[in-house]
Amino acid sequence: MKRITIFDTTLRDGEQSPGASLYPAEKVRAALQLARLGVDVIEPGFPASSPGDFAAVQEISRTVQGVEICGFARAMRGDIDAAVEATKDAARRRLHLFISSSQIHLDFQLRKGRDEVLKMATDMVAYARQFVERIEFSPMDATRTGDEFLIEMVEAVIAAGATIINIPDTVGYALPQEYGDMFRRVRTQARGGESVEYSAHCHNDLGLAVANSMAAIDNGATHVEATINGIGERAGNCSLEELVMAIETRKETLQWETGIQFDQIYDTSRLISRLMNFPIAYNKAVVGRNAFSHEAGIHQDGLLKNRNTYEIMDPEALGIPRNMIILGKHSGRHALKNRVGEFGVQVSDAQLDALFVNFKKMADDQKRVSDDQLISLVGETVDIMIDPYTLLDIQVVTSNQMSRMASVTVRDNATGEEASYSGTGEGPVEALIHCIKQAIPLDVEFADLELHSIASGETASGEAAVMITVDGEPYRGVGIDRDVIMAVSRAFMSACNHAVRANAKDAAASVTV
Ligand code: KIV
Numbered sequence: 001m002k003r004i005t006i007f008d009t010t011l012r013d014g015e016q017s018p019g020a021s022l023y024p025a026e027k028v029r030a031a032l033q034l035a036r037l038g039v040d041v042i043e044p045g046f047p048a049s050s051p052g053d054f055a056a057v058q059e060i061s062r063t064v065q066g067v068e069i070c071g072f073a074r075a076m077r078g079d080i081d082a083a084v085e086a087t088k089d090a091a092r093r094r095l096h097l098f099i100s101s102s103q104i105h106l107d108f109q110l111r112k113g114r115d116e117v118l119k120m121a122t123d124m125v126a127y128a129r130q131f132v133e134r135i136e137f138s139p140m141d142a143t144r145t146g147d148e149f150l151i152e153m154v155e156a157v158i159a160a161g162a163t164i165i166n167i168p169d170t171v172g173y174a175l176p177q178e179y180g181d182m183f184r185r186v187r188t189q190a191r192g193g194e195s196v197e198y199s200a201h202c203h204n205d206l207g208l209a210v211a212n213s214m215a216a217i218d219n220g221a222t223h224v225e226a227t228i229n230g231i232g233e234r235a236g237n238c239s240l241e242e243l244v245m246a247i248e249t250r251k252e253t254l255q256w257e258t259g260i261q262f263d264q265i266y267d268t269s270r271l272i273s274r275l276m277n278f279p280i281a282y283n284k285a286v287v288g289r290n291a292f293s294h295e296a297g298i299h300q301d302g303l304l305k306n307r308n309t310y311e312i313m314d315p316e317a318l319g320i321p322r323n324m325i326i327l328g329k330h331s332g333r334h335a336l337k338n339r340v341g342e343f344g345v346q347v348s349d350a351q352l353d354a355l356f357v358n359f360k361k362m363a364d365d366q367k368r369v370s371d372d373q374l375i376s377l378v379g380e381t382v383d384i385m386i387d388p389y390t391l392l393d394i395q396v397v398t399s400n401q402m403s404r405m406a407s408v409t410v411r412d413n414a415t416g417e418e419a420s421y422s423g424t425g426e427g428p429v430e431a432l433i434h435c436i437k438q439a440i441p442l443d444v445e446f447a448d449l450e451l452h453s454i455a456s457g458e459t460a461s462g463e464a465a466v467m468i469t470v471d472g473e474p475y476r477g478v479g480i481d482r483d484v485i486m487a488v489s490r491a492f493m494s495a496c497n498h499a500v501r502a503n504a505k506d507a508a509a510s511v512t513v
């Protein structure tokens with residue numbers, strides 16, 4: 001197997017995505033998670049660009065263990081000095097220098113001739129090499145440079161001391177075959193080309209970044225630069241999770257491997273999306289919320305018989321909670337029975353018939369049926385109580401003058417007792433969460449909230465997905481309602497009910513033991 005070095009540039013090139021910038025402490029948090037994910041190299045920022053980025057790169061160099069840290073710099077002394085200083089405490093490091101090589105960049109951006117640019121590149125590589133052993137060099141806009149000057153520049157920087165040659169497709173213009181061939185030509189035609197390592201860096205303007213990176217590997221690249229969720233300038237960079245899952249899923253054919261800990265993929269993707277305020281497209285490969293969701297009845301039926309019928313990856317192996325069968329108007333009886341069974345309820349054929357009729361009515365009306373709604377449908381249709389707790393009523397007072405106040409009434413279904421709780425918060429959701437938490441006999445942490453509209457227009461329902469943790473274990477709940485505050489409360493309650501049921505099962509198991 002050929003070992004591929006995964007170079008993560010989420011915190012440098014990814015951060016160049018509009019609106020995605022991070023505070024230093026957020027970068028440190030993200031870098032720790034990237035190390036947990038098992039990336040080989042982290043490029044945490046551009047030290048010369050701001051004091052904040054300098055501080056982030058410095059702190060990450062000091063605290064994040066087990067990865068190589070890359071200091072990014074233009075081919076300029078000031079940038080190199082900043083990158084050398086910011087990364088000096090890293091156990092392993094490289095510097096990454098770049099300068100444009102395409103004629104259009106030389107004419108309109110640098111306004112310099114080829115000889116001058118070549119001299120800057122070689123002088124700065126030699127300068128950087130005095131401080132750091134591993135020097136990566138990128139001819140920016142390489143794919144629109146043309147072989148002659150590209151090879152001349154690569155030869156010159158290798159002679160000056162570069163040890164890794166990165167060939168960026170800066171504007172996402174290349175086609176896979178072309179990009180692969182370019183690597184082969186540079187590797188075989190540039191003097192000294194066989195003595196260095198090669199890296200691919202692709203942008204996704206034509207949606208080809210992953211395919212191009214794979215073509216580069218096929219032609220000698222051993223490093224790939226990628227970002228979590230494919231975040232980056234314009235249409236983004238090569239998506240790290242897509243690349244590594246293509247390599248893993250098709251390893252028999254490709255004979256490549258990475259050091260990625262696959263079970264960290266989902267958590268890393270969520271963390272980056274949250275920190276960078278960057279939502280993930282529903283249909284995004286590997287980490288999108290629909291990537292493992294099945295609504296068609298035929299697919300759901302096949303999956304329940306054998307998941308390989310419609311899935312090529314196991315979402316649980318990526319840390320994605322398996323609750324991915326979406327109950328909607330295309331779902332069949334098999335999926336409905338299975339989901340109800342997951343709550344420990346066995347229904348007779350007659351009960352399933354009645355439940356199915358009511359379920360289809362609800363699904364037709366609002367497109368999807370959440371677990372919370374299914375549970376109440378089961379209660380209403382076949383009179384079986386699944387949830388330990390039921391949210392009977394909520395009231396919230398919002399005002400721009402004072403904290404939000406809320407009160408809720410919750411029924412304990414085991415005893416039938418109803419109790420009311422009140423609380424405050426800076427927003428209505430916080431106030432309600434404070435109330436509901438008082439009813440739940442567990443130490444619940446609110447971890448994540450996603451809110452979406454599931455139709456268009458003023459009468460659309462809101463769908464809330466809430467993630468909580470109890471003793472570090474995640475539980476998810478979904479709530480749908482025309483009132484978004486109600487949807488969030490339901491989703492939170494549903495997640496708490498999952499946790500209470502799971503903890504009750506654990507307690508019963510330990511008594512049996
Ligand atoms: O896209 C690009 O060219 C870059 C580098 C400067 C490597 O991000």
Ligand code: ZN
Binds near residue numbers: 013168
């Ligand atoms: Zn880039």
